[in-house]
Amino acid sequence: MTDTLQKTDWRAIAAELGPVEVIDEPVLIKKRSRDFFWYSPILNAQLKTCFGDLVARPAKREDLAHCLAVAYRHDLPVVLRGGGTGNYGQAVPLCGGLIVETTAMNRILEIGEGYVRVEAGALMADINAALIPEGWEMAMFPSTQDIATIGGFVSGGSAGIGSIANGALREKGNIISLKALSVEAEPQERIFDAEEALQVHHAWGLNGAITEVTLRTVPTRDWIGCMATFDSYRACYAAGYALATSETIGRKLCSAVDARIVDYFPRLDGHVPKGRHLLVALVPREDMEAYRSLIAAQGGTVDLALSDADRQERGIPHVFEFAYNHTTLQVLKADRTATYQQYGVGDPSDADAVARLGETVGNDVWQHHEFARVDGRIVAFDLPIIWFTDEARLRQIDGAYEAAGFTVADAHTFHVEGGGLKNADYRHLAWKKRMDPKGLLNPGKSRAWETVRHLSADDIEAMAKD
Incomplete structure (x- = not known):
């Protein structure tokens, strides 16, 4: 992958990504290559020199699919990014490549009885602001709600304000469903129901590019x-x-x-x-x-x-x-x-x-x-x-x-297995094989993936049952 990137003509990639907005200014690319990993001096030493090569800002699902298709065509590593509020380097590109920032995909699509459906880049503060006049509020949100996106929270978070009443994000009913795109020549959007969505939750964008999330809401209170x-x-x-x-x-x-x-x-x-x-x-x-x-x-x-x-x-x-x-x-x-x-x-x-x-x-x-x-x-x-x-x-x-x-639950590792949710469960890696067959999404963040990437999705899933 390193040899491929060294030969990559990033100006040509930027042109190929059009009409999607791209950011190619080095200072801005470096800024978007960071999250809150610097909370850990150990991670800071390991990740402070890791930067992407180009940033793309899709504004809709079709734009995101186009970005993923270009990455697949050229074997480019892809790191998906929301507000960059994660603490473990989830949004840091270990291998360079393309950073896809989803903050422009921020529409609130539907508010219903006990649920809200939103695009992945919607800010949680904006979601709550839209819900409260309708008599609802989010079941939980992180303390960084003003800059954190819902896609980032589902991909990298686990609990927050509201979890004392409504459980962690992975609790039954909190994530109703989500949609995610595969990284293929023609990316496909798949709907993950509540149970399957847990394989995408807290997987750090390793096994699909989230486009929409439907979450449980609760009646608002004073x-x-x-x-x-x-x-x-x-x-x-x-x-x-x-x-x-x-x-x-x-x-x-x-x-x-x-x-x-x-x-x-x-x-x-x-x-x-x-x-x-x-x-x-x-x-x-x-x-x-x-x-x-x-x-x-x-x-x-x-x-x-x-x-x-x-x-x-x-x-x-x-x-x-x-x-x-x-x-x-x-x-x-x-x-x-x-x-x-x-x-x-x-x-x-x-x-x-x-x-x-x-x-x-x-x-x-x-x-x-x-x-x-x-x-x-x-x-x-x-x-x-x-x-x-x-x-x-x-x-x-x-x-x-x-x-x-x-x-x-170690906060000083950039491997997804270190935090406690994905330690001994290969099911999320089976989905990675299906959704990301070349292993382009957030490479280097899963130790277990390197040991199973050569297997079929069914064989990987069978390991979870052993």
Whole structure:
């Protein structure tokens, strides 16, 4: 593939891609060759010199099909890109080639009873803005909704604001269907139903170019952004678990944040007291009295409870900008020596175990937990701030978490198998063989693909059943 690219006449490719818009200015190509991999110093060292050769911006499905046909004809690697908000280098071209940015494919096609159908490049903030006047909202969205596309979220995301109520993205019913194009001489569009769509979900664009997504929506509510503080992190976490498991209080977000991290939130200065641990939540207005009672019973103080209009008037960001990986971003804005990791809590009800682990791992690990729902049960995962020294120390921290019964979903690898969703399941690679027979989509991102690419799709699928 490298030899082919060295001989490629990119000016001729750009002309052949017409009338699709192309970007050939080196500075802009480099910018679109990056995502948020720099959250990881390990990935930053590995990926910072990886760039594409040309960018195409299709505006409709036919344009995207044309781009894929040109790539197939010339054996060009293709990396699909939305807003570039992924953290693992999903949108970074390891082998150069063509970057296809889908942000111009952004139409909201249909809003119906409990669903929305949109093009892959639609921004999630725009989708929510269209849904709410119709009485609906997205079942979940990431904290980066203002720049993240729905195709990118389905390809590379897994949970977000709303997952505490509606489960992870892979939960049954959240993805209703999607459409994706193959990479062939004449690309074909295939409809993936809810079950098959899970093979395209979180596959990093390896096995098809998503064109449309149909997602579950839920009735919108009058959400109040809440911030409560606590003297200890144990109490903060325990209150988060109590809120997450409450049978009487609705919630769309529930995040516990160590006080040392909160010090890196300058836009909360004067709004929450210094030195206290923070519980961030979204609670419906009708449940606020019960929420305040719960926080008081857990030993906390409600410092902020704002409607969206109140929040805007006071110049405070959305509460979800202090949750999920926006928390990491807030720290990285001030100090790039920080990083993070992804850990699953073995028993989310055991606040003592969480507190003990916080004391065990040391002062270079600052805890931050998100609560979500998976398979109908409440789970918690830690996205701690880790003050990075070297990989050996990072793996020592991983070992301490594992010894305490926590799981590790490594945020410091650019292989799709590293994150936990595609580890031992070859079905998504069987679809890659069908949809991308030359292996042009996002090459280098799957270790397992290199061992099975010579097999037929049926043989690859059979491996998943063994």
